[in-house]
Amino acid sequence: MRKTMEEKVREVLAEQGLSEMEEEVIGTLVPCVMIRLREEETVPRGSSKFGGVPDLPSDLSYPFSEGKPLPFIAQYNLAQLREVDPMSPLPDRGMLYFFATVDDLLWGAPSDRMSGKVIYADAEREELVPAPLPEDLPREVRYPERGIDFRLEKSFPNVDAPEDMEEIWFDLMDRLYDLEGREGGYHQAFGPPLELESDVFEACREQTGKKEADWVLLLQVDSDEELDMVFGNRGMIYFCITRNDLLKGNFDEACLVLQNP
16 A cells, blocks of 8 residues: 555655654645546546546537547546545535647647646536547547545645755655656645646646636646656646635636656
């Protein structure tokens, strides 16, 4: 089982003879939801998952953009998410679907040209039907199906190092995340994004013009060999939305960003 962030912090600080700083460092952590792949091969209809085909209500068509089908990335069963995170800002029922554009995924377009689609459906599991992928969707973006579990976790906020920890802060971050040597799997909802280049939320502000908005991370997807997902140069994609749009249910206002290590 993968170690929690608190366990990794204690381990790294102990290795460096800094166990006395445990309480201070752990005190900086903020809540998030980590997303893990399930081992089971069969994913029940309407369950949270990556890849495969989306389970859509009969009145919702497979999404296209400019005449092209959008690759299906993931779906959340929001009742499953609510069981793990009672404070989730998302609705407590229904489904949330994540799609991206083919060119962005295949060619790694810059963040100011990224585009995606997030769709909410207030539907019960028995109302859902597996929607076949369109025939003209490229093979490279037909991802294998894997069920997912949510786990309430903690991560570091994207802030400058505390004054009394500047000397060890960046070394600590490198040891905890090992971004260059990572094997994939830093999939996450809520909390601060794991940034590979620059401020993800600032990229969203620049992309949308919503400069003063408070942004929320809906889904962070890492390049992951188990999912046959590789974004850019083993980068990550981030689906974000302003808190105001989220509370109003304006999921069509979501923003998509790609970053590379």
